[in-house]
Amino acid sequence: MRKTKEYCIEKLILLCGLASVFFVVLIFFFLLKEGLAVFKIINPFNFLLGKSWYPISEPPQLGILPLIFGSLLVTIGAAIISIPIGVGCAIYIAEIAPLKIKETLKAGIELLAAIPSVVLGFIGMVTLVPLVKTIFHLPTGLTALSGAIMLAFMAMPTIVSIAEDALYSVPKTYKEGALALGATHWQTIWRVMLPAASSGILAAVMLGIGRVIGETMAVMMITGNAAVIPNSILVPVRTLTATIAAEMGEAVVGSEHYFALFAIGIVLFVISFAINITADLFLHKRQ
């Protein structure tokens, strides 16, 4: 009797253990199920490289190149801002900050990670957007630049915490060795610690970028949502994520528009999958 019960429980546990694999497959399956239908009316090449996105015109034009450019522009902008600041902050917390300040700083970073993206989007709208508008004398502050700055903030908690872990797990002996040879603390950090932690820091940067590409609400609220190929960082853009969020509400289930939005979902899923797998490889290389 007890053995049967135990057997059942163990099988149930195994089943739940497999749940995450099941859900990843299920997500991908349902994206494909709804998204692939779009390729009956447009070939994948024209879908990815088509220059105009007019999903409700007749016939619909479903080229997502402007959206890809929009996502790329804000992501590159966010990366340029967040990587140096994020890694710098990680070094400061891991190596320089006194113990008490260290805990406060870590709490601050955790706080930033906890703020819902819609709240950050709202704050961006009321502070950052008017600021960008006045500084650059623009007709609107809802630009790729505003989006990039806001997204940089959302990437930083990821970058800081993973890069700090990477620095922390560099063996103490490396550091002691360098210091004993007469290197200054900074020389030790720059020439010994950073190279030793490089694969972890790379993983941190990648996961930060993954967070940026997938971010939806804040970016939808402050980038202006214009689905045209941007010619500068000071114009409104629309990202892949924002397009889905903004248009799915109006798309009729089973329409070409609906299928196309799911196809964008496939693109996003594949990008995030690739980023996460690669980052995971880097993290394991370290160990």
Next chain:
Amino acid sequence: MIRNPYRTQKIAFFFLLLATLLIVIPVGLIVVIIIQKGLPAINWQFLVDMPRQGMRAGGIFPAIIGTIYLVTGAIIFALPIGLLAAIYLSEYSKDNLLTRLIKLAIVNLAGVPSVVYGLFGLALFVVFFKFGASILSGSLTLGIMILPVIITTSREALESVPYSFREVSLSLGASKWQTIRHIVLPNAIPGILTGTILGLGRAAGETAPILFTVAAFYLPQLPNSIFDQAMALPYHLYVISTQVPNVDEKIRYGTAFVLLALVLFMNLVAIIIRYRFRKKKKW
């Protein structure tokens, strides 16, 4: 000029400090602005009133209730599965390909963009299972989304229980499940609780997954069953700050304040539990 390594160090450390301040000061400012402008808007009426005049007046009661329903539903779904998955990984799994695959799946599940969860919830729960846009669909979508948080934190909690505890229990003749049930789990509860609360906070703040699965634009009444649509705080904030013109600034800041306070409160509780547990820990 000879490069003085100590001066280089000073300059480098200055820039590192600057980078840190560039993150920490804006975070502080964000919180201060929301408290300063949001707190005066908060009164009992605002919290327990229905929205009126197309959300330009009245309160946010249905949005608060909707969010509470959604996170409760999400946790009812995600906690049992997540906890058992964590038990599998920490107690049963061997170092083989299957385990590697599961870990990779968890990492990926955590990395899937939130709007893609929204699409998935729409395709599976709303359309395929025909639940419609409802609290049920939204809760399940959010539940799957927070699964990685719960699995990862619970697993850490289980693994931090010393191996000797298990050995003693097993040597006294307890079975593997009895050992887990009576020895490992009770000792891991604070950690599991922390993970659960963090998951709740995450679910409460997310907007994209509920956009097409449950969220109602303007619904000044409370949901009657889990098959009803509902308002939710994050979506409500999005709507009144971008979709509806001429909303009083006080209402926007007030809503942002309530949402932020709710999420930060949960995080604070999680931190306190973790802290007290660490102090009490005897091993």
